[in-house]
Amino acid sequence: MRHTATLTALVLLTASVSAQAQSTIKIGAITSVTGRFAEFGKMQLAGFKVGVAEVNRKGGVLGKKLELVIEDNASDVNKGLAGAERLVNAGVPIVINEYSSSLVKAQAQYLARQKVPNLVVASSGDDITKPGSDYIFRLNQPATEYARVILNIFRDNKFKSMAIIAGTGAFEKSVADAAQTIAKEYGIQVMDDQRYDKGLTDFRPVLNRIKAKNPDGILMVSYAEDSVALMRQAREVGVKPRLFAGGAAGFALPDFVKDAGTAAENVVTATAWIPQLRYPGTQKLNVELKAALGGADPSYHAAQAYAGVLVAAEAVRRAGSADREKVKTALNALTMQTAYGPIVFKDYDGFRNQNPLAMIAQQVQGGAFVPVYPKTVIPKAIKFER
Amino acid sequence: MDSAQLTAFTQTLAQGLLTGGLYALIGTGLSLIFGVMKVINFAHGDFLAIGMFITLALFRAFHLDPYLSLLVAAPVGFALGYAIQRFVLARLGDRLSEASMLATLGLGLIISNTLLLTFGAQPQNINVPYAIQTVQLGGVQLSIPLIVAGLGTLASIGGLNYLLYRTELGRAIRATAQNPLGAELQGVKTTNIQAIVFGLGVAFAAIAGVLLMPLLYAFPTVGENYTTKAFIVTVLGGLGNLPGAVVGGLVLGGIESLGAFYISNNYRDAYGLVAFLLVLLLKPEGLFGKTVKRV
Numbered sequence: 001m002r003h004t005a006t007l008t009a010l011v012l013l014t015a016s017v018s019a020q021a022q023s024t025i026k027i028g029a030i031t032s033v034t035g036r037f038a039e040f041g042k043m044q045l046a047g048f049k050v051g052v053a054e055v056n057r058k059g060g061v062l063g064k065k066l067e068l069v070i071e072d073n074a075s076d077v078n079k080g081l082a083g084a085e086r087l088v089n090a091g092v093p094i095v096i097n098e099y100s101s102s103l104v105k106a107q108a109q110y111l112a113r114q115k116v117p118n119l120v121v122a123s124s125g126d127d128i129t130k131p132g133s134d135y136i137f138r139l140n141q142p143a144t145e146y147a148r149v150i151l152n153i154f155r156d157n158k159f160k161s162m163a164i165i166a167g168t169g170a171f172e173k174s175v176a177d178a179a180q181t182i183a184k185e186y187g188i189q190v191m192d193d194q195r196y197d198k199g200l201t202d203f204r205p206v207l208n209r210i211k212a213k214n215p216d217g218i219l220m221v222s223y224a225e226d227s228v229a230l231m232r233q234a235r236e237v238g239v240k241p242r243l244f245a246g247g248a249a250g251f252a253l254p255d256f257v258k259d260a261g262t263a264a265e266n267v268v269t270a271t272a273w274i275p276q277l278r279y280p281g282t283q284k285l286n287v288e289l290k291a292a293l294g295g296a297d298p299s300y301h302a303a304q305a306y307a308g309v310l311v312a313a314e315a316v317r318r319a320g321s322a323d324r325e326k327v328k329t330a331l332n333a334l335t336m337q338t339a340y341g342p343i344v345f346k347d348y349d350g351f352r353n354q355n356p357l358a359m360i361a362q363q364v365q366g367g368a369f370v371p372v373y374p375k376t377v378i379p380k381a382i383k384f385e386r
Numbered sequence: 387m388d389s390a391q392l393t394a395f396t397q398t399l400a401q402g403l404l405t406g407g408l409y410a411l412i413g414t415g416l417s418l419i420f421g422v423m424k425v426i427n428f429a430h431g432d433f434l435a436i437g438m439f440i441t442l443a444l445f446r447a448f449h450l451d452p453y454l455s456l457l458v459a460a461p462v463g464f465a466l467g468y469a470i471q472r473f474v475l476a477r478l479g480d481r482l483s484e485a486s487m488l489a490t491l492g493l494g495l496i497i498s499n500t501l502l503l504t505f506g507a508q509p510q511n512i513n514v515p516y517a518i519q520t521v522q523l524g525g526v527q528l529s530i531p532l533i534v535a536g537l538g539t540l541a542s543i544g545g546l547n548y549l550l551y552r553t554e555l556g557r558a559i560r561a562t563a564q565n566p567l568g569a570e571l572q573g574v575k576t577t578n579i580q581a582i583v584f585g586l587g588v589a590f591a592a593i594a595g596v597l598l599m600p601l602l603y604a605f606p607t608v609g610e611n612y613t614t615k616a617f618i619v620t621v622l623g624g625l626g627n628l629p630g631a632v633v634g635g636l637v638l639g640g641i642e643s644l645g646a647f648y649i650s651n652n653y654r655d656a657y658g659l660v661a662f663l664l665v666l667l668l669k670p671e672g673l674f675g676k677t678v679k680r681v
């Protein structure tokens with residue numbers, strides 16, 4: 001609790017020193033300030049800070065300053081639920097919901113049962129908005145899109161076959177399953193699909209097997225440490241597809257390039273947002289996020305958190321009050337353009353209240369990520385392994 | 387089997403055996419300790435984690451080549467093991483073996499949590515230029531760090547053999563293993579010998595950790611998995627039987643790799659455990675039974 005109070009104070013301070021409790025509109029946010037997802041939480045806090053500052057600079061919401069009440073779930077599902085409960089009791093009109101799919105799903109379902117609209121900004125498991133609920137909205141891309149952008153590249157370059165290596169976690173499974181479905185749709189043969197439990201460190205036998213089958217593309221979906229191990233061992237066993245591809249997560253982090261070194265070269269990965277996107281305000285957002293992070297490069301999670309604040313504030317503004325039902329109705333009808341991308345909540349393909357936004361692909365070239373897909377990012381040419 | 391398949395098979399087997407060599411190194415330490423003191427060291431994997439984190443810390447601080455960390459990690463491991471036997475385990479006296487089991491379990495928890503507080507929970511890598519360098523041997527491609535690990539294992543086990551069978555200290559160790567009271571009566575300082583043996587066992591685990599670091603990432607609980615592996619290896623070969631531990635390690639590495647290659651990677655740990663259960667069921671004294679001379 002004390003932690004929460006300090007954080008709120010921090011955000012308040014940056015937002016407005018003079019703001020009084022009575023003269024603010026409070027919205028809730030849950031993120032992982034501590035625990036194993038703290039790295040992502042740090043990014044989100046920066047995004048929140050930049051978002052709140054921007055809303056308040058432009059006159060706040062309904063004539064009042066915006067205040068973000070941040071609850072730390074400590075990367076733990078029970079603490080997340082307790083935090084959600086506190087936000088429900090605090091009477092916030094809307095809650096911004098964060099990163100890890102397994103935490104977010106529990107928090108989102110609880111909030112939906114309490115009839116509190118919640119806006120998921122970073123979690124990508126398909127099952128959060130599929131089937132979803134009237135009270136759950138998501139502005140970031142679902143896992144299916146992570147697979148689609150990679151498979152689009154495979155299809156555009158006439159790949160006939162591919163192999164999949166993926167973890168068994170909720171996110172990895174979602175992406176790998178989606179890749180299977182899309183591959184069928186595109187007529188790409190899946191020659192091997194190996195799922196592995198967390199803790200596996202030796203991928204050599206699988207990579208040897210895939211090497212013998214010699215597919216055109218390999219899609220890997222895993223968190224940070226595994227992505228480094230996978231690429232090192234892939235180079236080590238000498239498997240050589242035309243392209244190695246990662247489904248975001250571990251592969252999209254700056255640490256992947258740093259730790260894997262030359263093994264990471266030419267690896268393509270899906271990502272949700274990059275500063276090179278040509279949406280209005282993207283450059284400016286990147287500069288502000290970087291400042292909020294003390295000079296470090298922001299990941300897409302920061303941009304998502306920023307967009308979450310803007311969308312939540314806009315929903316309250318359009319609702320004309322802090323009434324939860326009115327905010328929910330406002331979200332349903334909302335369309336807006338943010339530096340993260342266009343926001344509109346739609347029902348499609350079994351998703352409910354999902355923002356239909358495409359992913360971007362980037363490739364490691366010369367030790368740095370460069371955008372390679374789609375055309376809107378002014379892509380560089382993709383480099384192939386063979 | 388066409389040639390691509392054959393190469394894949396040979397490569398998988400070779401990598402499995404090299405990984406198995408590391409298991410053997412870890413298992414040898416565990417087996418040595420059991421052979422002399424009848425103590426099963428449940429903190430064995432955590433000593434391996436210490437070796438990994440020493441390498442990581444030295445690399446981060448001084449950019450020291452991981453293999454040079456051996457010069458630090460092995461003596462630190464030995465000193466730590468020596469102190470633990472001398473000041474913790476020896477004080478438990480002749481109580482039931484549960485006491486030493488609980489003590490080593492507790493030590494393991496202390497080590498992994500200290501590492502957690504010092505280095506954090508996130509997995510950490512070091513990036514060395516030769517991490518992905520390979521050599522080609524007749525179509526089979528093997529990584530340099532994996533081969534170095536294999537050679538390191540050979541050297542360590544060879545060194546241990548020399549120590550045990552060619553030196554006065556080795557004779558004292560073997561005597562202590564055979565009959566502590568008898569050795570004591572012959573003037574062997576068994577408390578000292580036992581501490582040296584524990585130190586050697588821990589040093590072996592730390593060496594394995596150093597050899598693993600260029601291949602793998604370190605995190606505070608990395609040892610858990612290796613304690614299990616070491617235990618399987620020693621049971622396969624017969625507890626306290628050093629050559630048995632070496633063969634047990636190679637067998638485990640081979641079984642895991644080929645199982646993952648032909649069946650599925652998902653049950654990787656299960657292949658070793660199945661072999662473990664089969665040995666316990668059919669030949670409880672280990673694959674080599676009592677026919678091989680013990681330490």
